[in-house]
Amino acid sequence: MSGRNTALTPPDDAVAPVRHPEAPAPGELLGSHYGHCFGCGGGQPHGLHLEARAGEGVSVTAEFTVRPAHQGAPGLAHGGVLATALDETLGSLNWLLRVIAVTGRLETDFVRPVPVGTVLHLQAEVTAVAGRKIYSTAVGRTGGPDGPVAVRADALFIEVKVDHFIDNGRPEEIRAVMADPDQVRRARAFEVNP
Numbered sequence: 001m002s003g004r005n006t007a008l009t010p011p012d013d014a015v016a017p018v019r020h021p022e023a024p025a026p027g028e029l030l031g032s033h034y035g036h037c038f039g040c041g042g043g044q045p046h047g048l049h050l051e052a053r054a055g056e057g058v059s060v061t062a063e064f065t066v067r068p069a070h071q072g073a074p075g076l077a078h079g080g081v082l083a084t085a086l087d088e089t090l091g092s093l094n095w096l097l098r099v100i101a102v103t104g105r106l107e108t109d110f111v112r113p114v115p116v117g118t119v120l121h122l123q124a125e126v127t128a129v130a131g132r133k134i135y136s137t138a139v140g141r142t143g144g145p146d147g148p149v150a151v152r153a154d155a156l157f158i159e160v161k162v163d164h165f166i167d168n169g170r171p172e173e174i175r176a177v178m179a180d181p182d183q184v185r186r187a188r189a190f191e192v193n194p
Contacts, residue, residue, distance in 0.1 A: 007105055008154045010128035010135045017058040017126035020098035024054040030092055039088030052092040059125035062089045066118045077114040086138050086153040089122040093136050101134055101157040108153045121145045132159040
């Protein structure tokens with residue numbers, strides 16, 4: 001097999017991403033988009049509780065601490081949990097574009113083991129946009145934001161309308177979100193990939 005997947009290579013007519021004028025300011029904590037999200041929600045006892053911050057341009061930084069509930073092999077983070085952390089961080093980028101998008105493809109490289117107790121420092125950026133397709137990349141480091149690379153990913157997100165969630169989500173959760181009187185919280189529930 002040769003190199004990276006061409007589905008993750010932006011086409012020739014792709015354009016540079018443009019940060020939305022109303023995007024959160026650099027350094028601003030993005031917060032949870034949905035309280036029950038496994039990646040960022042506080043309502044998930046075994047979730048990642050990942051916290052993302054807006055960066056410069058169309059980039060974000062995030063971190064989460066690998067806890068015993070996130071193990072695969074004894075004492076090490078499960079690869080699926082690490083992929084989830086990358087996916088959640090990449091999904092947070094869509095807040096800077098002010099679009100609703102879902103993961104279309106995620107290609108992950110596991111470079112080194114990540115022990116339980118490690119704080120994983122994640123950085124992600126959008127690299128190109130082509131119509132509804134959003135191309136992005138992320139890296140996760142141990143030992144600090146400039147530490148050795150442990151995981152990395154390239155992703156393709158697809159912009160969707162809110163109907164994607166309403167038509168495909170479990171009715172009881174959709175009803176609960178739609179009944180929330182806080183319009184900002186209701187809108188944010190649909191801002192990041194499911």
